[in-house]
Amino acid sequence: MILTKETLSAGPNIGTGEGVAHSKRWYVALVRMHHEKKVAERLDKMGIENFVPVQQEVHQWSDRRKVVESVLLPMMVFVHADPKERKEVLSFSTVSRYMVMRGESSPTIIPDEQMARFRFMLDYSEEAICMNSAPLARGEKVRVIKGPLTGLVGELVTIDGRSKIAVRLNMLGCACADMPVGYVEPFK
Structure with missing residues (x-):
């Protein structure tokens, strides 16, 4: 689904998956430091939807200014996967585990x-x-x-x-x- 201002303002049921029988959910994969984009590239090649939140920042050095893209949540990659794909992602050497709630063993689902x-x-x-x-x-x-x-x-x-x-x-x-x-x- 393409996110637009119209789909977001149309109401909470647009794009939520409510009433849709699918097993794909959003999870947070914890990855090695500075490997977020590499993991995302590998997931793209496998056809697994993912999201690395980045934003533009201006860095100032003594001789110049440069706009750089920085990762908003270091060591985290959002993965939209079904149970089979979720296990495949854990096979990456750069992915350590999924984020879990304290006291639970199953990965946290982001609605x-x-x-x-x-x-x-x-x-x-x-x-x-x-x-x-x-x-x-x-x-x-x-x-x-x-x-x-x-x-x-x-x-x-x-x-x-x-x-x-x-x-x-x-x-x-x-x-x-x-x-x-x-x-x-x-x-x-």
Whole structure:
């Protein structure tokens, strides 16, 4: 499915897999440091859908500035796989395991809706996205009505006195981007 502003604002059932009998789920594979893109390339060759969250950053050296692509979540690759593919991924020497919840043995599943919102946020945000693993108090559920993230549904939270839109990801915390209060409306 192609993520667009229209599919995201159409409602939570678009792209969530609700009511669809399929066994593919989103998992978080833990990989060796600096091997995220190599694992993603190998998964692409195998035909397994994956996602490595990256964003552009400006690095300043004494003699120059350069825009570089940096990995937002080091040592993690999101993998959309069925049980057979999930086991194949573990055969990679650069993949150590899947992320699991404390006290459980089965890999944590990231719901399709959360992944769609997270990917949308990364694709359309003009501001840098920050990951916040500290527990955030539940914010008011809002929909963005202005700006590049129009249609995104998330929570309006305040961090260090600044309003941000947050998209929660199971076990990973929240992806947050600056958001003026006037750009959102309450969402039921």
